[in-house]
Amino acid sequence: MQQPAVNIMVKAARAGGNILLRHMARLDAIDVVEKDRLDYASEVDRLAEVEIVKELRRAHPDYAVLGEESGHSKGNRGPSRYTWVIDPLDGTSNYLHGFPHWCVSLALCEGPEPLHAVVFDPLRNELFTASRGSGAQLNGKKIRVAERKDLDGAMLATGFAPRERKRADAQLDCIKSLLVHAEDIRRAGSAALDLAYVAAGRFDGYFEAGLKVWDIAAGALLVREAGGRIGDFRGAALGPMHVDGPTRQVVAANVKLIDPLQKTLVNTGYAKTFD
Numbered sequence: 001m002q003q004p005a006v007n008i009m010v011k012a013a014r015a016g017g018n019i020l021l022r023h024m025a026r027l028d029a030i031d032v033v034e035k036d037r038l039d040y041a042s043e044v045d046r047l048a049e050v051e052i053v054k055e056l057r058r059a060h061p062d063y064a065v066l067g068e069e070s071g072h073s074k075g076n077r078g079p080s081r082y083t084w085v086i087d088p089l090d091g092t093s094n095y096l097h098g099f100p101h102w103c104v105s106l107a108l109c110e111g112p113e114p115l116h117a118v119v120f121d122p123l124r125n126e127l128f129t130a131s132r133g134s135g136a137q138l139n140g141k142k143i144r145v146a147e148r149k150d151l152d153g154a155m156l157a158t159g160f161a162p163r164e165r166k167r168a169d170a171q172l173d174c175i176k177s178l179l180v181h182a183e184d185i186r187r188a189g190s191a192a193l194d195l196a197y198v199a200a201g202r203f204d205g206y207f208e209a210g211l212k213v214w215d216i217a218a219g220a221l222l223v224r225e226a227g228g229r230i231g232d233f234r235g236a237a238l239g240p241m242h243v244d245g246p247t248r249q250v251v252a253a254n255v256k257l258i259d260p261l262q263k264t265l266v267n268t269g270y271a272k273t274f275d
Helices: 004-029 043-059 092-096 162-178 191-199 213-225 258-267
Strands: 032-036 039-042 064-067 071-073 082-090 103-110 113-121 126-131 136-138 141-143 155-158 184-186 205-211 229-231 248-253
Touching: 004 043, 004 082, 004 103, 004 113, 004 126, 043 064, 043 082, 043 103, 064 213, 082 092, 082 191, 082 213, 103 191, 103 213, 113 191, 113 213, 126 191, 126 213, 136 213, 155 162, 155 191, 162 205, 162 258, 191 205, 191 213, 191 248, 205 258, 213 229, 213 248, 229 258, 248 258
Parallel strands: 064 082, 155 184, 155 205
Antiparallel strands: 032 039, 064 071, 082 103, 103 113, 113 126, 126 136, 136 141, 205 248, 229 248
16 A cells, blocks of 8 residues: 555646646747756746645645755745655656656655655656655556676666766766677666666666756665665765755666676776766
């Protein structure tokens, strides 16, 4: 049975997702802002976040909110033990190009750690949920990370964040090394869905840099609750998820695959570019 907070989050995610679906027919008319080089936001991101926050605030007005579009706000009575972490549209570039791979990502953090997670793919009506200590589910059915023991034949995922293009040479060297063993490497364009796919065993592993907390807070809990591990490129913890801050490096996989994956990130020099 889902936790009451997850039910609230699901309702909010579906409300945001409905706005995203309704606007798909008028992509050419959507106002778009370039927040940073090659990093876009649209009026639809904002509209979806407003609807999501409205649903969450209705249930828990005293919880703090950290949203990609609105930034950080306190609860109605000041600082809170709990924080909603919201990405109303993870995969904005995909959405604006009509590429069907994007989602709504919500996490509820207790202090610095995610307590509940929802990643919703409106196009496929796929709902990934997790609660700390209760496992992870896809449309109500339990999911687990893949059982692959090493990199041979692995299906991996990565991303090329606009913030990290100066490290592209090191990343491409890493990819070249991984492809000696891996079956393939996908670049789908939504960190939250990539992590959800690791949790569901669709990807064997995932790595990317240049990510913000709203990109990964929900996905990190999904991976852990599905039996996987997640950390930075050297295996350290990802840090607090309830506050904005520097971008993060992320690598996620099952407990057997994550060590050789991290070792490749280090040995090819990709991890060193962040020192």
